[in-house]
Amino acid sequence: MSENLFDIFRARVRSMDAPFITLRDGRVYTYADSHAIAARLAHVLADRGVVPGDRVLVQVEKTPEAVFLYLACLRAGAVFLPLNTAYRADELAYFLSDAEPKVVVCDPSAQALMDLARERNIARVLTLDATG
Numbered sequence: 364m365s366e367n368l369f370d371i372f373r374a375r376v377r378s379m380d381a382p383f384i385t386l387r388d389g390r391v392y393t394y395a396d397s398h399a400i401a402a403r404l405a406h407v408l409a410d411r412g413v414v415p416g417d418r419v420l421v422q423v424e425k426t427p428e429a430v431f432l433y434l435a436c437l438r439a440g441a442v443f444l445p446l447n448t449a450y451r452a453d454e455l456a457y458f459l460s461d462a463e464p465k466v467v468v469c470d471p472s473a474q475a476l477m478d479l480a481r482e483r484n485i486a487r488v489l490t491l492d493a494t495g
Contacts, residue, residue: 368437376394379398386427392427401438411466418441419464421445422476424448424470428494429445429491452475452479455475459480459483468489469490
């Protein structure tokens, strides 16, 4: 078995057809869905230059898509750095400077974070909302 946390998670899944997330509206994501979406997002991160050990700073709402992004970071060996969506600009600036993320992922409406990332020459800013 590998040292990658995603591989440990995947190895413990008994049935890929079992529910992974069930939403209030009745939609269900299976473990197979979670693996497929995480793989797609991990490829997006890799295409943006993320390698094992890189930090991915994330400020998004709590949604299934955020969970899938977390799994994608695990799969890619990246460090998932979640930020509270209520942080002010000075707090965001601190985390951007301190963490030196390779990629920033935020809600499309998070203009303050996108501006701060651009000011710090973080070229990789991706958006993720509740629809993926």
